[in-house]
Amino acid sequence: MAVNQFSDISRDLYNQIKYIENLVKGDLFKEADKLLSTAEKTCGNLESMMTPDNRLQSHIISNRRQEIDWLHKDIQQGLIKKQSKPVKKRKVK
Numbered sequence: 587m588a589v590n591q592f593s594d595i596s597r598d599l600y601n602q603i604k605y606i607e608n609l610v611k612g613d614l615f616k617e618a619d620k621l622l623s624t625a626e627k628t629c630g631n632l633e634s635m636m637t638p639d640n641r642l643q644s645h646i647i648s649n650r651r652q653e654i655d656w657l658h659k660d661i662q663q664g665l666i667k668k669q670s671k672p673v674k675k676r677k678v679k
Contacts, residue, residue, distance in 0.1 A: 592635045596646055599628045603653050610657060615664040622661060625654055 602625040609618035629650050636643045
C-alpha cells in the first residue's frame with residue numbers, strides 16, 4: 587500500500603513541477619511562485635511516505651528537491667527582471 591501511495595504522490599509532484607516549468611517558460615512568474623509552495627508541500631509529503639533506507643525513493647526525492655530549487659531560482663530571477671524592465675514611453679507626434 588505504501589509503495590502505491592509513494593508512486594501516486596511522486597507522479598503528482600512530477601506533474602506539478604512540469605506545469606510550473608511551463609508557467610516559467612511562459613513568463614507567468616507570479617502564478618508559478620504560488621504553485622511552487624504547493625509543490626514543496628507535496629515533496630514534504632512524499633518524503634514522509636519514504637521507506638527508510640530505500641535508495642530509489644531517496645534518489646527520487648533528492649531529484650525533485652533539486653528541480654524545485656532550480657524553479658525557485660528561475661522564478662526569483664524572472665520576477666526581478668520583470669520589475670526592472672523600463673517603461674516604454676509613447677512618442678509624441
